Amino acid sequence: MDFAFSEREEAFRREVEDFITGELPPDWTGKNIHWPGGYGTLTQFEELSPEVERFTRRLAEKGWLTISWPREYGGAGLSHTEQAIFHERMSYHRAPAGEVATLIGGPTIMLFGSDEMKREWLPRIARGETRFWLGYSEPNTGSDLASMQTRAVEDGDDLIINGQKIWGTAAHVAHYAWMAVRTDTTAAPHRGISLVIVDNRSPGISIRPLVNICGLHSFNEVFFDNVRVPKKNIVGEMNKGWYYLMLALDFERLVVPIGGFKRTFEEILQYAVETKHNGQALSRQPSIRNKLASIAIQIEIAYTFFWRAAWMLDRGLVPNIEASVLKLVTTELSQKLANAAMQVMGHYGPLTGASKWAALRGRVCSGYLDCISALVGAGTSEIQRNIIAIRGLGLPAK
Amino acid sequence: MDLGLSEEQEMLKASARDFLQKECPKQLVRQLDESEEGYSSELWQKMANQGWMGLVFPEEYGGTGGSFMDLTVLLEEMGHNIVPGPFFSTVVLAALTILTAGSEEQKMELLPKVAGGKAILSFALTEPTASYDAASVRTKADARNGEFVINGTKLFVLNANVADYIVCVARTAETANPEEGISIFLVEARSPGVRCTLLDTLARDKQCEVVFEDVSVSAKNMIGGLGQGWPIVQGVLQKATVAKCAEMVGGAQAALDMAVDYAKERVQFGRPIGSFQAIQHYCANMVTDVSGSRFITYKAAWKVSQGLPAAMDVAIAKAWTGEAYGRVTLLAHQIFGAIGFTMDHDMHLYYRQAKAGEIIFGDSDFQRAIVARELGL
Numbered sequence: 001m002d003f004a005f006s007e008r009e010e011a012f013r014r015e016v017e018d019f020i021t022g023e024l025p026p027d028w029t030g031k032n033i034h035w036p037g038g039y040g041t042l043t044q045f046e047e048l049s050p051e052v053e054r055f056t057r058r059l060a061e062k063g064w065l066t067i068s069w070p071r072e073y074g075g076a077g078l079s080h081t082e083q084a085i086f087h088e089r090m091s092y093h094r095a096p097a098g099e100v101a102t103l104i105g106g107p108t109i110m111l112f113g114s115d116e117m118k119r120e121w122l123p124r125i126a127r128g129e130t131r132f133w134l135g136y137s138e139p140n141t142g143s144d145l146a147s148m149q150t151r152a153v154e155d156g157d158d159l160i161i162n163g164q165k166i167w168g169t170a171a172h173v174a175h176y177a178w179m180a181v182r183t184d185t186t187a188a189p190h191r192g193i194s195l196v197i198v199d200n201r202s203p204g205i206s207i208r209p210l211v212n213i214c215g216l217h218s219f220n221e222v223f224f225d226n227v228r229v230p231k232k233n234i235v236g237e238m239n240k241g242w243y244y245l246m247l248a249l250d251f252e253r254l255v256v257p258i259g260g261f262k263r264t265f266e267e268i269l270q271y272a273v274e275t276k277h278n279g280q281a282l283s284r285q286p287s288i289r290n291k292l293a294s295i296a297i298q299i300e301i302a303y304t305f306f307w308r309a310a311w312m313l314d315r316g317l318v319p320n321i322e323a324s325v326l327k328l329v330t331t332e333l334s335q336k337l338a339n340a341a342m343q344v345m346g347h348y349g350p351l352t353g354a355s356k357w358a359a360l361r362g363r364v365c366s367g368y369l370d371c372i373s374a375l376v377g378a379g380t381s382e383i384q385r386n387i388i389a390i391r392g393l394g395l396p397a398k
Numbered sequence: 399m400d401l402g403l404s405e406e407q408e409m410l411k412a413s414a415r416d417f418l419q420k421e422c423p424k425q426l427v428r429q430l431d432e433s434e435e436g437y438s439s440e441l442w443q444k445m446a447n448q449g450w451m452g453l454v455f456p457e458e459y460g461g462t463g464g465s466f467m468d469l470t471v472l473l474e475e476m477g478h479n480i481v482p483g484p485f486f487s488t489v490v491l492a493a494l495t496i497l498t499a500g501s502e503e504q505k506m507e508l509l510p511k512v513a514g515g516k517a518i519l520s521f522a523l524t525e526p527t528a529s530y531d532a533a534s535v536r537t538k539a540d541a542r543n544g545e546f547v548i549n550g551t552k553l554f555v556l557n558a559n560v561a562d563y564i565v566c567v568a569r570t571a572e573t574a575n576p577e578e579g580i581s582i583f584l585v586e587a588r589s590p591g592v593r594c595t596l597l598d599t600l601a602r603d604k605q606c607e608v609v610f611e612d613v614s615v616s617a618k619n620m621i622g623g624l625g626q627g628w629p630i631v632q633g634v635l636q637k638a639t640v641a642k643c644a645e646m647v648g649g650a651q652a653a654l655d656m657a658v659d660y661a662k663e664r665v666q667f668g669r670p671i672g673s674f675q676a677i678q679h680y681c682a683n684m685v686t687d688v689s690g691s692r693f694i695t696y697k698a699a700w701k702v703s704q705g706l707p708a709a710m711d712v713a714i715a716k717a718w719t720g721e722a723y724g725r726v727t728l729l730a731h732q733i734f735g736a737i738g739f740t741m742d743h744d745m746h747l748y749y750r751q752a753k754a755g756e757i758i759f760g761d762s763d764f765q766r767a768i769v770a771r772e773l774g775l
Contacts, residue, residue: 001696289770293770297769304694308693315402321685321689386682388681388686392682394662395673395678
C-alpha cells in the first residue's frame with residue numbers, strides 16, 4: 001500500500017491549488033457560507049453573481065469545468081484519483097465546480113445521445129454557457145422516483161408535456177430543464193420514462209420559488225402546461241430514461257464536498273483556540289476537546305472512503321458500497337459538524353450573519369438549518385442504506 | 399496512491415485464513431478460552447512453522463524480514479478467526495520491544511527462539527491504575543550490587559501465566575518528569591519472587607496479576623539504556639495499538655459476514671429476514687463501520703510501517719475501530735436474535751473480543767484526547 005500521492009498527483013494538486021487561489025475573488029471562502037453536505041446554502045445557485053460567472057469561465061478555459069469528461073469532448077482526460085484531488089481542493093475552497101449540465105447531462109449525452117445531440121450540446125456545456133436544472137422529483141414522487149407522473153405525449157415532431165416538478169434547484173437561474181417524463185403509461189413504471197431537455201423559455205412553463213429553511217431561494221416548483229418540446233431533445237431512446245438516469249448516478253460518485261468538511265472544521269477549531277471564556281480558551285475544555293476530536297476522526301474516515309472510491313474507479317472496480325457509504329457518512333457528518341459547532345460556540349452559534357456579534361459570518365447558524373437537507377437530498381440516507389444492503393451485500397430485495 | 403495489498407500480502411492473507419480455518423476451528427477456540435493456559439502448544443508450533451512469529455524479524459534473527467504492514471495483514475486474519483494464545487504478547491508487545499531496543503546479544507538470544515515457537519513472552523506495563531501513562535509505572539527496580547531488584551504489582555498482563563520471559567517496565571529513578579527514570583527489564587518468568595495469578599475476564603484472554611517481590615535481574619537484562627525506557631514503550635504501544643485495530647477489523651468483518659449470511663437464510667413471515675429494511679439498514683451500518691475501520695487502520699499501519707509520524711492516525715484508528723467493533727457485534731447479535739444469545743453460538747466470542755479490544759491500549763475517550771492534542775487544541 002501507499003497512501004502518499006505520486007509525484008504527478010502532487011504536482012496536479014499544486015496546480016489546482018494555485019489556480020483556485022489565483023482565480024477566486026478575494027475572501028471568497030469567507031464570504032461563501034455553504035455548509036458542507038447541505039443543499040440550501042449553495043450560493044452559486046442562489047445568485048449567479050458576476051464573480052461566480054467569471055470563475056466558471058476561467059474554469060472552462062482551463063478545461064476543468066468538465067474535468068471528468070474524456071478529452072475528445074473537451075474534458076481533461078484525468079484519472080479518477082486526479083479528479084478526486086480536484087474536487088477535494090475545489091470544495092476546500094468552496095469554489096463553484098459545475099452543475100447538472102456538466103456533471104449529469106453532458107456525460108449522459110456522451111454515452112447515449114445522438115451525434116446531432118452531442119454536437120448541439122456538448123461544446124456549449126463545456127464552455128460554461130448552458131446550465132441545466134434537474135427535473136426528476138414531483139410532489140408525490142420522492143424516494144420512489146419511478147412513480148413520476150409528469151406526462152409527455154407525442155404530437156408530430158414534438159412532445160407535449162403536462163405536469164409538475166419540484167425541488168428544481170436553481171431552475172430560476174438555469175437555461176434548460178434536464179428532466180424525466182412519463183412517455184408510456186401502460187408499461188411497468190420504470191420502463192415508461194424518458195429523458196428530455198426542455199428550454200426554460202418555452203411557452204407554458206411557470207417557475208415558482210420555494211424558500212428553504214435557511215431563508216434562501218434555492219429550490220423551485222416548475223409547472224408544465226402543454227409545453228411543446230422538439231423530439232430531437234429526447235436523450236437516447238424513448239422509454240429508456242430510467243436506465244440512463246440510474247447510470248448517471250455513477251458520474252457523481254466523487255462529487256462530494258469532502259474538502260468543505262475539512263475547511264469548516266478548521267474554522268471551528270480556530271474559533272475554539274482563539275475564543276476565551278473567563279481567560280481560558282474553549283479548546284482547553286475537556287468536553288469540547290472530545291467533541292472536536294470525534295469530528296476530526298469522522299472527517300478522516302470520510303476521506304478514506306473518498307480516496308478509496310477514486311482508487312477503485314481507476315482500477316475498473318465499481319465502488320457500490322464505498323460510494324453509498326461516502327454519501328452516507330459525509331451527510332451524517334454534515335449534521336454532526338453543525339451540532340458540534342453549536343456546542344463549541346454556545347450562545348454565539350445561533351447568531352445569524354446579520355448580527356455584529358456573529359462569529360464565522362453566521363455560517364454555523366445557517367449550516368445548522370441546512371444540514372437537515374444533507375440526509376434527504378440526492379437519495380435519502382435510508383435509500384443509501386438500501387443500496388448498500390441490496391447491491392453491496394447481496395441481501396434479498398423481497 | 400496505491401490502496402491495495404501487494405500480491406504477497408494477498409497470499410499471506412489467503413493462506414492465513416485457510417490455515418486457521420483448518421487448524422483453529424471454533425471448537426478449539428472455545429476449548430482454549432476455557433482452559434487455564436489459553437493456548438495450544440501444537441497450534442503454536444504450527445504457527446511458528448508457518449513463519450508467523452518471525453514474520454517481522456530480520457533473517458539474522460530467524461525471521462523473514464516482513465514489514466509491519468505484513469503483520470497487520472496477518473493480524474486481521476487472526477482477529478477474523480479468533481486465535482487464543484500468546485501471539486500478541488509475544489510478538490507484538492515483547493518481541494517488538496526487543497527488536498527495537500534490545501542489544502545484539504539479547505536479540506540473538508531471544509528472537510530466534512520466538513521465531514521457532516520455542517519461547518513465549520509477556521509484556522508487563524500496566525498497574526492497578528490501569529493507565530498507559532508514565533506516571534502509572536510505580537513498580538520499582540533498585541540498583542543493588544550490579545543487579546536490579548524489582549518490587550511491585552503489574553496488572554492486566556497478557557499471557558504471563560505461560561510466559562518464559564516477562565518484559566517488565568519499571569521505575570529506576572524518581573524524577574520530576576514521570577517519563578524519565580523508566581527502564582525495561584527482561585525477567586525470566588520463573589525467577590524467584592515472581593508470582594502470577596490468572597484473572598477471570600470477559601474475553602477469557604488470560605490477563606494476569608504479576609507480583610514482583612525482590613526479584614533480582616542482571617544488569618545485562620536491561621533493554622535499552624537506564625532511564626531510557628519510556629520512549630521505547632511509547633513506540634511499542636503505538637505499534638500494538640494499530641495491531642490491535644487490525645485484529646478488531648478482522649473480528650468485525652467476521653461478525654458482519656456471519657450476520658449477512660444468516661440474514662439471507664433465516665426465514666420469518668415467509669421471507670428471508672434480510673429482505674426487511676430494518677435488517678438491511680443494520681447491515682449497511684455494519685459494513686460502513688467495518689470498511690471505515692479497515693481503511694483508517696491500514697492508513698495508520700502504513701504510516702507506522704514507513705516510520706512516519708503516526709500519533710494522530712493511530713489514535714484516530716483506535717478511537718474509531720474500538721467503538722465500531724462494539725457497534726458491529728451488537729447489531730450482529732440483534733440480527734441473530736435468541737440463537738446468538740447461546741453459548742453454543744459463535745457470536746458472543748466476537749462480542750467479548752470487541753469490548754476487550756476497545757479497552758486495551760486506551761479506550762476511545764483516551765484516544766480522542768490524543769487527537770485533540772494533535773489537533774493543537
